[in-house]
Ligand SMILES: Cc1cc2nc3c(=O)[nH]c(=O)nc-3n(C[C@H](O)[C@H](O)[C@H](O)COP(=O)(O)OP(=O)(O)OC[C@H]3O[C@@H](n4cnc5c(N)ncnc54)[C@H](O)[C@@H]3O)c2cc1C
């Protein structure tokens with residue numbers, strides 16, 4: 001423990017954000033990098049408690065948080081880095097966009113405020129990059145076995161990093177123009193600037209990993225090709241099949257999937273071409289975002305930056321309590337009202353609202369009709385009931401559907417491999433992340449459903465471990 005009275009001496013200092021007016025004028029990161037002097041004090045707030053819930057309950061990667069906190073407090077950033085990298089593949093991503101379940105499980109938060117773990121993590125890794133400590137780590141030599149990773153999102157990147165370092169040649173295929181998955185084409189730049197993703201991809205290439213972009217596996221190359229040319233395959237294609245709005249008027253012009261909208265803006269920021277005919281832009285529009293989660297909030301921030309006239313976010317679930325709900329006591333991830341930085345930038349929110357129909361003129365969206373819901377507890381299950389007479393209309397010329405994702409899509413790829421899926425359409429894997437097909441593994445959202453970057457990274461690492469064990473066992477059996 002660095003300073004035994006640290007948690008009494010120093011208050012939690014929240015991350016520093018650029019002013020709303022400044023950040024709405026660009027797509028750059030809204031959060032400033034942490035100030036080094038502040039971070040020493042914040043690290044000193046760690047109590048190094050007997051059972052570090054942050055580490056073994058909160059963080060999906062099992063980051064050894066009290067130990068790196070102590071090294072930061074002592075000023076030994078190199079040791080802190082080595083502790084962090086012993087569990088975390090890409091702290092520069094999680095340090096920026098992880099919702100930090102570790103902080104929800106921090107013992108300091110029982111009666112006070114959690115340690116700013118995410119920011120400490122970000123400071124350690126950014127200092128390491130700035131000091132040139134993040135060098136490629138290629139393996140000393142390579143085995144003669146080759147591994148294909150399909151999907152260059154965080155799960156695929158984490159798997160590729162670990163398998164390559166174990167001495168197996170890795171090729172990462174992705175249908176997109178550039179690697180990164182949702183880190184690059186989903187999550188807006190104002191949360192994660194793409195130079196951070198590019199910096200990591202460069203490092204991975206220098207380590208010996210080959211990236212093959214613009215390859216749609218199942219079409220441009222077949223599953224048979226993969227099985228013939230590689231000794232193991234890891235499928236990390238994400239879960240990108242969007243939930244649709246099944247109401248009259250859904251086909252009117254002006255209703256878009258959130259991901260189509262967000263991907264376009266990320267491409268614009270990166271200078272990638274968007275065909276004019278497919279242009280989706282909120283400039284001057286009255287926008288309704290349907291869906292109250294992270295994707296919805298990213299749509300708000302993007303719409304406001306594009307110059308929307310008005311933004312309203314509708315959520316079907318009831319408004320959560322301001323404080324942690326009794327059903328999610330510490331150290332659980334709390335069910336409570338969350339206000340993202342996009343919410344602080346503008347727009348309004350409504351809860352317990354269901355959209356019933358969309359109306360237009362000459363095929364173009366003009367308004368939507370909604371109804372308010374009453375959520376009833378029926379035998380322990382929350383069931384919505386429409387409130388009679390509560391129907392209302394919203395004038396809108398753009399609706400963004402951000403209601404979550406229903407599965408991995410990629411039906412023909414899954415069928416070609418002969419993969420079993422669970423009742424939610426996710427790829428079935430065993431404890432080593434191997435599918436029902438020998439040598440084919442899966443990880444990330446494709447295997448578990450839409451989740452978080454941190455869980456995708458953990459899952460990718462688990463699949464890498466499965467592949468490494470599988471290949472060494474296969475070699476031993478020869
Ligand atoms: C808008 C949005 C915002 C989010 N914000 C956050 C956040 O702030 N914090 C957080 O922790 N999580 C966030 N998430 C969730 C997080 O991004 C995902 O859980 C994570 O990216 C999943 O990683 P993955 O590697 O499994 O899949 P993905 O990131 O989806 O990557 C899958 C990759 O596979 C490729 N692919 C698919 N099929 C094929 C094929 N047949 N051939 C070749 N390539 C293929 C795709 O092109 C893609 O690059 C957000 C998600 C969305 C949609």
Ligand code: SF4
Nearest residue numbers: 059094098100102118
């Ligand atoms: S990855 Fe997320 S949960 Fe783990 S230490 Fe970092 S911020 Fe916390």
